[in-house]
Amino acid sequence: MSETEQFLTNIKEKAKSLCRHIVLPEGEDKRMAEAASMASKEKMAKITMLGVAERITAKLKETGAAMDMINVVNTADSPKLKEYAEEFYQLRKKKGIDMSKAEQAVKDSMYFGTMMLKKGDADGLVAGAVHSSADTIRPALQIVKCAPSVNTVSSMFFICRGEETYLFSDCGLNLNPTTEQHADIALATANTARQFGIKPRIAMLCYSTKGSGLGPDVEAMQEATKAAKEKLASEFEGDYAIDGELQLDAAFVPKVAEKKAPGSPLEGKANVFIFPDLCAGNIAYKLAERMGGMSAYGPILQGIAKPVNDLSRGCSARDILATIAITAIQGEK
Numbered sequence: 442m443s444e445t446e447q448f449l450t451n452i453k454e455k456a457k458s459l460c461r462h463i464v465l466p467e468g469e470d471k472r473m474a475e476a477a478s479m480a481s482k483e484k485m486a487k488i489t490m491l492g493v494a495e496r497i498t499a500k501l502k503e504t505g506a507a508m509d510m511i512n513v514v515n516t517a518d519s520p521k522l523k524e525y526a527e528e529f530y531q532l533r534k535k536k537g538i539d540m541s542k543a544e545q546a547v548k549d550s551m552y553f554g555t556m557m558l559k560k561g562d563a564d565g566l567v568a569g570a571v572h573s574s575a576d577t578i579r580p581a582l583q584i585v586k587c588a589p590s591v592n593t594v595s596s597m598f599f600i601c602r603g604e605e606t607y608l609f610s611d612c613g614l615n616l617n618p619t620t621e622q623h624a625d626i627a628l629a630t631a632n633t634a635r636q637f638g639i640k641p642r643i644a645m646l647c648y649s650t651k652g653s654g655l656g657p658d659v660e661a662m663q664e665a666t667k668a669a670k671e672k673l674a675s676e677f678e679g680d681y682a683i684d685g686e687l688q689l690d691a692a693f694v695p696k697v698a699e700k701k702a703p704g705s706p707l708e709g710k711a712n713v714f715i716f717p718d719l720c721a722g723n724i725a726y727k728l729a730e731r732m733g734g735m736s737a738y739g740p741i742l743q744g745i746a747k748p749v750n751d752l753s754r755g756c757s758a759r760d761i762l763a764t765i766a767i768t769a770i771q772g773e774k
């Protein structure tokens with residue numbers, strides 16, 4: 442992992458200029474305290490930490506946090522519980538939730554934090570250092586829901602080293618995307634790239650390049666490429682390139698692209714990689730991070746109405762800090 446990574450420097454600077462309010466529901470985790478402490482000292486965001494207040498405060502003091510930037514909420518006896526339970530009940534009653542279940546649900550910091558976001562009591566949420574991705578993303582899907590005119594919430598990672606920044610998707614949410622979902626994922630990831638100042642060069646990945654391999658998965662990525670091209674042509678604002686189906690080397694190595702995909706608009710210089718399914722995406726990002734020594738920030742949710750971002754349970758405090766910065770930028774108004 443490079444200390445001079447350009448992406449991290451840039452997003453921290455941008456987040457500082459925004460100083461958004463980010464809620465961390467897993468406030469008792471040591472890495473959360475370390476990340477909150479770093480964010481507070483750099484005046485990167487206002488932070489609310491949820492859990493048992495005494496334990497959180499003790500950990501924050503150990504890290505020398507700037508306490509004027511951090512609010513600690515004892516979730517179990519917050520005066521907001523009643524209001525959040527009522528709202529959660531209204532949102533989920535059609536799904537069979539009664540008032541007593543709603544009261545129980547919002548005592549859980551993950552649901553409490555998500556309700557803070559819903560009610561405008563925070564600008565963004567970061568969790569997943571303790572909870573699995575499913576348990577982090579589910580409350581967001583139930584409460585915050587899709588952004589207007591979006592059908593598919595998806596997730597991506599920023600994969601970084603030195604001056605290099607790549608976007609990988611979907612690595613955390615959609616198990617086996619349909620053709621339509623693949624097109625949504627490609628569009629959403631192109632939009633994320635643009636939001637972070639990157640011109641998207643999108644590769645729709647497979648084990649085959651332009652028909653070199655056979656099978657239903659090849660056909661699926663050919664269909665997905667066609668649908669993604671159509672969606673981008675009609676809905677993406679900005680300059681981009683897209684091609685598929687491509688193997689990773691044909692997407693990423695110019696000399697290999699010349700051989701395997703001559704005439705590809707990507708010319709072996711893709712920076713956005715769309716994976717055929719969650720197995721491939723999740724394994725690929727962990728390979729880049731754990732064997733390739735690159736930084737991996739995410740899963741960053743795309744297409745959700747307000748910024749909620751997940752983490753790997755194996756994350757570091759630095760990963761959390763980067764995710765806080767990304768969340769702040771996504772919430773820019």
Ligand SMILES: CC(C)(COP(=O)(O)OP(=O)(O)OC[C@H]1O[C@@H](n2cnc3c(N)ncnc32)[C@H](O)[C@@H]1OP(=O)(O)O)[C@@H](O)C(=O)NCCC(=O)NCCS
Nearest residue numbers: 574575578579582583587592593594595612613614615723
């Ligand atoms: C995220 C996940 C938990 C959601 O599935 P689930 O718990 O079964 O929840 P449901 O299917 O009941 O969906 C809950 C709500 O989210 C909505 N939803 C689910 N997936 C969605 C998507 N991709 N985009 C938009 N909405 C979605 C559903 O429509 C439903 O809405 P409703 O309850 O208001 O009707 C599931 O997709 C999952 O487990 N994904 C993989 C996570 C994972 O293991 N990642 C690997 C490590 S990063």
Ligand SMILES: CC(=O)OP(=O)(O)O
Nearest residue numbers: 574613752753754755
């Ligand atoms: C993103 C991810 O893979 O999360 P975890 O490592 O917590 O399963």
